[in-house]
Structures are given as structure tokens and as C-alpha cells.
Amino acid sequence: MAVKWVLGGVVGVLVVAALVVVGTLTATSAGLPAGTTLHHAPGIIDEALKHAIQEVVKNAMNDALNQEMKEVRSSVNDLKTTMSHLLGAMNDAKSTMENLTHSQSAQRIFDQELRDILNGNWKSVDLAPLDAIAKRTRTERPAGHSGELIAERQLYYRLAQMSHVNRICEIGFNTGHSASLWLFANPTAEVVMFEVRNNDTQVKHGENFLRGPKAVQFGLKNVNQRLRMVFGDSGITVRGVARLEPSLKCDLLSIDGFHEYFHALSDIVDMHSLANPDRHVAVIDDTNCFGDSVDKSLEEAQRRGLVKVLLGMSEPGLKELAEYMAKGSGEDPHPFRGVTLYQYS
Ligand SMILES: C[S@@+](CC[C@H](N)C(=O)[O-])C[C@H]1O[C@@H](n2cnc3c(N)ncnc32)[C@H](O)[C@@H]1O
Numbered sequence: 001m002a003v004k005w006v007l008g009g010v011v012g013v014l015v016v017a018a019l020v021v022v023g024t025l026t027a028t029s030a031g032l033p034a035g036t037t038l039h040h041a042p043g044i045i046d047e048a049l050k051h052a053i054q055e056v057v058k059n060a061m062n063d064a065l066n067q068e069m070k071e072v073r074s075s076v077n078d079l080k081t082t083m084s085h086l087l088g089a090m091n092d093a094k095s096t097m098e099n100l101t102h103s104q105s106a107q108r109i110f111d112q113e114l115r116d117i118l119n120g121n122w123k124s125v126d127l128a129p130l131d132a133i134a135k136r137t138r139t140e141r142p143a144g145h146s147g148e149l150i151a152e153r154q155l156y157y158r159l160a161q162m163s164h165v166n167r168i169c170e171i172g173f174n175t176g177h178s179a180s181l182w183l184f185a186n187p188t189a190e191v192v193m194f195e196v197r198n199n200d201t202q203v204k205h206g207e208n209f210l211r212g213p214k215a216v217q218f219g220l221k222n223v224n225q226r227l228r229m230v231f232g233d234s235g236i237t238v239r240g241v242a243r244l245e246p247s248l249k250c251d252l253l254s255i256d257g258f259h260e261y262f263h264a265l266s267d268i269v270d271m272h273s274l275a276n277p278d279r280h281v282a283v284i285d286d287t288n289c290f291g292d293s294v295d296k297s298l299e300e301a302q303r304r305g306l307v308k309v310l311l312g313m314s315e316p317g318l319k320e321l322a323e324y325m326a327k328g329s330g331e332d333p334h335p336f337r338g339v340t341l342y343q344y345s
Contacts, residue, residue, distance in 0.1 A: 032062045032239035054265045074222060103278070106164060110279045113162045118311055119343075122158035123151075130157070133180045133218045136209055151315045156283065159252055160185035160343075163278040165191065165272040169250035171267050172285075176206030178256065179222060179227065183210065190228065192236060192250065194257070198231035234258075235266050242273035249276040256285035264297035272306060275344045281310075288314040288338030298340055307342045314338030 091339060130153060151170045158180050166189055173195035182191045197203045209215060210223050230237050234257050241248060253275055257265045268284065277281065286294045301307045314336045 004227070010139050036130045107279065110162065110164050114281065114310075117155070117158050117162075122154040125154040125157045127153055127157075129219055130181055130184060133184065133220070134177055136214070136218065149315060149337055151313055152285070152337065153340065154256070155311075155313075155339065156181050157185045159281055159283065160189065162252070163275075165189055165249070165251040167250050167276075168252040168254070169271070169274055170194065170254035171238065171271070172255070173203055173206065173229065175202050176210050178254065179206070180210055180215075180218075181227060182217075182252075183223055187219075188226075189251075190226050192228045192230060192241075192248075194230045194234045195230075196231070196233050196257070234270070235263065238267070238270040238274065242270070248274065249280075250274045250277050251280050251282065253282040254285070255283070259286050259294050261293040261297055264294045265300055268297060268307065272344045280343065282307075282342050282344065284342065286337065286341050287340040288312045289336040298342070305345055308345050309340055309342045311341040313339065 127150065134148070143185040156178065158166070165186055168186065168189050169192040170178060170182070171194040173179055174191075179191055179193050182189065195203055206230060207227075209222060210227060215223055230241060232240075251272075253271050255264065255271060257263065257267055264284070271282065282296060284298055286296065288299055298307070298309070302309060315338070316336060
């Protein structure tokens with residue numbers, strides 16, 4: 001571009017110079033009659049010509065240089081913008097890679113921990129600290145709870161300790177036996193409990209203990225910050241939370257509410273909306289035991305392709321409940337208690 005400008009200037013000057021050299025300058029300015037021509041005055045004209053050429057060339061060079069500089073500056077700016085886009089894209093790619101690597105390694109850990117659980121590593125869990133807590137949360141009227149079960153609590157304990165678990169959600173608080181297990185086994189996880197009986201003395205008793213100063217002596221840390229009670233029928237509240245707080249996802253889910261066929265089935269269906277799609281495990285209580293309809297709800301969920309069953313087991317039911325039932329209406333309707341570990345498909 002600059003060369004073009006310079007050449008243009010020089011050509012212009014040469015044209016003027018040619019006219020002068022041929023001696024066709026008019027002499028009007030010298031007071032001679034119009035049309036009189038002067039012959040070439042070599043010294044003066046050469047000097048003027050040289051000066052004019054120098055000026056034109058200098059100006060043309062300057063203009064060209066300025067123009068060139070402007071273009072170079074704008075090219076440098078374009079380059080800068082392109083570079084910064086490239087850098088941004090590289091950083092994005094880097095963080096995507098890091099996320100991918102992190103997610104792959106989190107998945108590997110999750111798979112390994114789940115394999116260990118399915119291979120029975122929960123059988124070594126020491127329940128002594130939980131037994132001590134269970135004594136404090138027990139009340140006069142023991143509705144079904146997990147406070148005396150062995151296998152179920154051991155399994156729950158290991159599940160709560162899995163590395164991916166940051167939030168545990170359960171339907172059915174009662175006196176807070178399972179809630180205390182979650183809070184104890186995983187001392188940093190948030191625990192969201194759905195319970196229909198608001199203002200019920202048993203529920204209050206359990207909640208007050210967990211939130212009170214004594215709980216700390218039993219190893220239950222930061223309960224006030226971590227325990228969230230959602231009161232109301234789970235048939236409404238679970239879907240309500242899922243809709244109003246779409247980012248609330250649970251890494252471990254437990255269903256232990258109303259054990260009637262449709263309620264349990266609806267709990268299974270509704271809890272799906274809270275399950276963390278990245279990684280989660282879920283348990284449903286009161287399966288694999290005679291005379292209970294939760295098995296049928298789970299079977300229906302399986303038939304619909306909603307869940308994948310990973311493990312099922314049962315053990316003798318609660319002594320405490322059996323004794324209580326024997327005193328009153330007769331037989332314990334749950335001589336065995338069982339649980340199923342599953343995932344949403
Ligand atoms: C078997 S107890 C839960 C025991 C507790 N998970 C434990 O292991 O200690 C069942 C609880 O579910 C609650 N429940 C029953 N139907 C419910 C519903 N529709 N919505 C929410 N909670 C419900 C009952 O009030 C009761 O406290």
C-alpha cells in the first residue's frame with residue numbers, strides 16, 4: 001500500500017518536471033507578454049524541482065506510513081481479539097477436560113464403592129454409637145423404625161458414607177432413628193426429611209433431641225445447619241420441592257413413609273425427580289418381608305422401567321415393636337424387616 005502511494009506522488013512530480021524541462025512555462029509572472037515562453041533556467045528550477053519532489057515524496061511517504069501504521073494497528077487489534085478468543089476457547093476446553101476427568105474419576109470411585117457395598121463391606125460397620133443414639137430417640141409408642149435393625153443400619157451407614165453423598169433425602173422421620181444415622185454416618189451431608197406428622201409428639205421428641213445440645217455428645221455435628229424437615233404429605237411435598245427448588249438433588253434417597261401400595265408407588269415415582277442424575281443410590285424400606293405391599297410397588301416401578309434393583313435383603317424385625325404389639329392388638333405385622341437398594345434408570 002505504501003509503495004503505491006509513493007509511486008503515485010513521484011509520478012505526479014515527474015509530470016510537472018517534464019513540463020518545465022520542455023520550457024513551456026508561461027512568463028506572465030515575469031511581466032512578459034502572454035504566450036511568451038522562457039527557456040529552462042537550470043539552477044533555480046532544478047533546485048525547486050528537487051525540493052518539490054522531496055516534499056511530495058516526504059508527504060506521500062508520511063501519508064503512506066500513517067495509513068500503513070493505522071492498518072497495522074487495526075491488524076494487531078484484530079489479532080489481539082482473535083488471540084483472546086482463542087485463549088478463552090482454550091481455557092473452556094481445559095476446564096471441560098478437567099471436569100470430564102473429575103467426573104470420570106468420581107464415577108470410578110462411585111462404581112468401586114458401590115461394588116464394595118454389593119459385596120457386603122457394610123457387614124463390618126460398628127453400630128455401637130448408633131445404639132446409644134437410638135436409646136435417646138426411642139419413645140413410648142414405637143412405630144416401625146430402623147433403631148434396632150442390624151443389617152439395614154449397617155447398609156445405610158455405608159451408603160451414607162459414599163464419597164458422592166452430599167445430600168440425603170428420606171420420606172418418613174418418625175422419631176428420627178434413620179435421620180440420626182444419616183447425620184452421624186456422614187457428618188457433612190445435608191439431610192432432608194419428609195414427614196406428614198407435623199406437631200406430633202414423637203416427631204417433635206426426635207427432632208428436638210437431634211437439634212438439642214445433647215446430640216453433640218453423641219457425635220451428631222451441626223445438626224441445625226444440616227437437618228431440614230419438610231412437613232406434609234409426601235405425595236405433595238416431594239413434587240413441590242422438586243418443582244420449587246429444581247437444583248435440589250439428592251445423592252442418597254430413602255423411602256420409608258406410608259407403606260400402602262399406591263402411596264409407596266407414588267413415593268418411588270416422585271423421588272425420581274429429586275435423584276441426582278449424575279450419581280445416586282436409593283433404598284426403600286419394608287420390602288422382602290411377609291405381608292407387606294411395598295414389594296408390589298417396587299415391582300410395578302421395575303415393570304415400568306423406572307428403577308433397577310441392586311440388592312434386596314431381610315432380617316428379623318424389631319423386638320421392641322413385637323413386644324409392644326403383643327401387649328395390645330396381638331401379633332407384630334412385621335416379623336421380618338427388609339430393604340431394597342436400587343437406582344433410578
Ligand atoms: C416407618 S416410620 C419411619 C421410620 C424412620 N425412617 C426410621 O427408620 O427411623 C414411617 C413414617 O412415615 C411417616 N409418613 C407416613 N405417611 C406419610 C406421608 N404420606 N408423607 C410423609 N410422611 C409419611 C409417618 O408419619 C412415620 O413417621
